[in-house]
Amino acid sequence: MSSPYERGWVPPQQPASSTPAPGAPAPGPGVPVAAVAGVGPAAAAATPPLPLSPGEPGEPGIVVEHVGRAFGSVHAVVDASMVAPMGRVTGLIGPNGSGKTTLMLMLASLLAPDRGSIRIAGHDPVADPAAVRRLLGWMPDQLGSWATLSARTALTQTGRLYGLHKLQAAHRAAELIHLVDLGELADRPSRVLSRGQKQRLSLARALVHDPAVLLLDEPASGLDPAARVALRRTVRRLADEGRAVLVSSHVLAELDEMADTAVYLERGVTADAARIAATRVSERAWRIRTADLARDSDRLREALFRAGIPWERIEADAGGILVPVAGEARAAELLTRLVGEGIAISAFAPAVGELEHTFLDLSSGGGPA
């Protein structure tokens, strides 16, 4: 089996309704071809594209219903409802201060909600925190690590706190050090670790007890590109093994690459499915490139015009020709037509990431009441 990471970057094997017709050449570097499929790249390979809405089939790892939490007069989370299914990566998206971390803390059994209900794999974190903690791994946004302890000791002791015996804990720590690639740094005090290395240690710590549900709060912040790729790979694999993974971030491009579905949180309120569905068919820019754009530009513009796109709305930027397209179905239709006219399309993808588009569309459509 190829690694999730690799699968994330090869074109989908089974074209879904919106995938481009065969014959589209492989994209140049930097153009996420998988975005053609519309959703997450890996999702395109592993499963048919999913609408970006809560309430997927499959056993729910996290169910949140009308949860609210205030700190004094500050209403951090007002009304959040969401579902994170097992086996999927769910993005939790929102601007800074939208209540992502507060929601994460409530899910992690650290903070009690004022109202509403939370179920982690069927357990209530307020009524039965022990059951929840056994099943839940949490990677906080703030990187707390025991400065003078080595990564190995920290992981072993965390294992002990999850009820592993000494040998089990040591064995598990070794596994995790290998998994997050901390190798030769594992026996140095963790204060010498860089931010990215601490981030990996933090992820390893969240995985000590092999949890069924994972909460990752801004896991990629401070990571270099290589580490991000590795993280994405790890996260995909964790989900493919059947875990529910909830990843919060405000870097949407990053989530685009790993999330199957997404939950939008703004000013403490989650966007409902209907509003998200509406953004699905709203217009957004797609970028089209041909093998030799200078030569093909005029032909391409004419073909687009014939396909019904107003001349004045066909624009160009450094990366290619930009055209407004409403919805995946329309995009597929357009691509089929262009290919049919014999234009050598090398890239055909949304200019704005799926999550970013949805997010911006939701925000511009007026905030929640």
Place this chain on the structure above:
Amino acid sequence: MIPFVTGVRVIAGLELRQRIRGVAWWVLLGVFGLLALVVTLIVLWGVGGLTDGYRSDPVGNAVFSTIVYFVLLLGTLVAPALSGNAINGDREAGTLATTQVTLVSTTQLVIGKFLASWISTLAFLVITAPLLILSLAIGGTTPGMVAVSLLVLAIELGVIAAIGTGLSGLVRRPLFSVAITYLVVAMLSLGTLISFGLGTLVAQEKYEYRGASYIYDDSTGNSECVVDDTTTTSTRARPDYVWWMLAANPYVVMADAVPTRYGSGDDPNDLFGFLKLTVRQLQKAPEPIEQQDPCNYTSDRYPSGREVIDSTVPSWFVGLAIHLGLAALALFGAVRATRAPAHRLAAGSRIA
């Protein structure tokens, strides 16, 4: 949940390895050991414990009691620093929440941190072991004295460690919880003395007495005692009304609990005994005033230390109970305040 002892042991182990046992702690321990050595040598020189071979009464107990008091003094000064940021320090470092999402319970967490602080404070007693053994070798100590004083010392250090750990869970900022722990130590050690002193000012009584004068009779050549016609009013302190304020003083608890060894003249000859006798004497009501007949006033024989101690009541268990109560209250409060999922949070506090 994981077994109680396992959780406590892992937490205490982490605490000892990570937070307390740094370089600074070893340096502090070394400096303390040196100070204790210097104090011991000075006491030995002062009481002539090594040189005066002719002494019939060995002075090991004087040396021993001095070292124990020294450890109590330094221990109560160090314990707040070692325990006062156990919980909120972890919170600030971001390691508390990651511990709380494991299967360890809040009670295990608090108890583990308390034990770690206690153990690291007891190290200050352990490092003085050679000096204590030296004092035992000199002779003069009794098994009861050694057992009780070391036990009380360990408990008192534990009480401070518990109060510090508890306050670190109750107070948000490490700086304040350490400072408040120091204030508690000061309240018990000095505050009890101050309140006793103020108490004696308040608990004064007025009393009247008649003077007497001797009038020389020229004719007989004898002096005759004549009682004055007028009475004089004066005030005097009544420490026997307020002596109990000293009961919660850790030094008094220690002195009062230790079985006294009497030297020559039935008087104590070590620090435990001196302090015990001093406090016990305060219980004694002043002698009644001979108002009417000062000419026939005769003083009783001055009572010996043993007589004073035997005729007064011990108070150490009251003080110890107060200390243990404070310690239990602090730990209980910390468990309540640190419990997760948290319902109410102090303003400005953070979870992770």
